[in-house]
Amino acid sequence: MAIAPENPSALIRVAHMLADAVRPITLQHFRQSGLTAENKHSTGFDPVTIADRDAERVMRDILAAERPSDGILGEEFDDITGTSGLTWVLDPIDGTRGFISGTPTWGVLIAVSDENGPLFGLIDQPYIGERFVGGFDLAEVVGPQGTAHLRTAAPRTLAEATVLTTFPEVGTAAEMHAFQAVSGKARLTRYGMDCYGYALVATGQVDLVIEAGLNPYDIHAPIAVVQAAGGIVTDWTGGPAHRGGRAIAAANPQIHAEALALVQSVINA
Known part of the structure; x- marks a missing residue:
């Protein structure tokens, strides 16, 4: 998978900036009795909350200032086609059903990708305080127990x-x-x-x-x-x-x- 034609540290910095910005937004609404959810579809149940929309708006505002040439693909709003060859792929709350149920297994998903797929990605869980990152030779989690290297399990049947x-x-x-x-x-x-x-x-x-x-x-x-x-x-x-x-x-x-x-x-x- 190709590396972006620039210093990866700039992309990593912006990814963390996005995640830092939306943590307080999501936590403001999590486990609050007044939170309501709209159903985005007429069949089944696909909820969206003010937390989803506000979080994605903030990320898009940051990207407009920091990365105006990049595209954006997000869950809640229209796609933006960029000119840089890079696209920020955003899910402000992955697991909205869990979010409105009070379970802490939802997360904020942020990736920067080219046409071949993601170059760098981040899974953030604001309530637990864990952030998992991968790409550009990084594979680590930062959370309540400190920072640890990520490594998948060894083969077993x-x-x-x-x-x-x-x-x-x-x-x-x-x-x-x-x-x-x-x-x-x-x-x-x-x-x-x-x-x-x-x-x-x-x-x-x-x-x-x-x-x-x-x-x-x-x-x-x-x-x-x-x-x-x-x-x-x-x-x-x-x-x-x-x-x-x-x-x-x-x-x-x-x-x-x-x-x-x-x-x-x-x-x-």
Whole structure:
């Protein structure tokens, strides 16, 4: 993956600036009794809150001042096409359902990407105070226990593995059955982690995250963090995952290959 044609420290600085700016905005509304959520879709439940919108507005304002030539792809507002070849991919609150439920597994996702995918990504959890970063030779988490290097888990069999996904239904019926083919062989399956699941892959706590129905802003930052920590993230064909859709994030190539073969055996049946 190509390195941006400039000093990466400038991009890293802006990424942290964005994350620092939105921490107090999200925390102002988290676990507050007056918080309301609108449903963005007429079918199902896809909530958005004032925290989502205010956080993304602030990030866009900072980028307009600091990086006016870069593009922006965010969840809540229209895309901006830049001229630099770089795009900031923003999800102000990944896991709004968790946010409005009071669970601390939502996060702020920030990535800077070129046409081939993310160059640098950041997963920030304001309430816990953890920030996971990956890219430009960085792979670390900063949190209540200090700073630690990120490293994914060593290879082990699927029978020994822990696998995560956000929703038990995963996506379509076929996608759900494909996930179940993996989870049925795993030692432990957990649900509801949103972006925090990818952070746990990067820390070496879990082996796999398997999801479907993703948007690009859901996956760019997780890709950067997991891959910087030594993991692998692809779609369900083994190709690039940064355009969204189906994704497998794995701690290592061995367990990725095992999971990929299982989901393909169901999807292609």
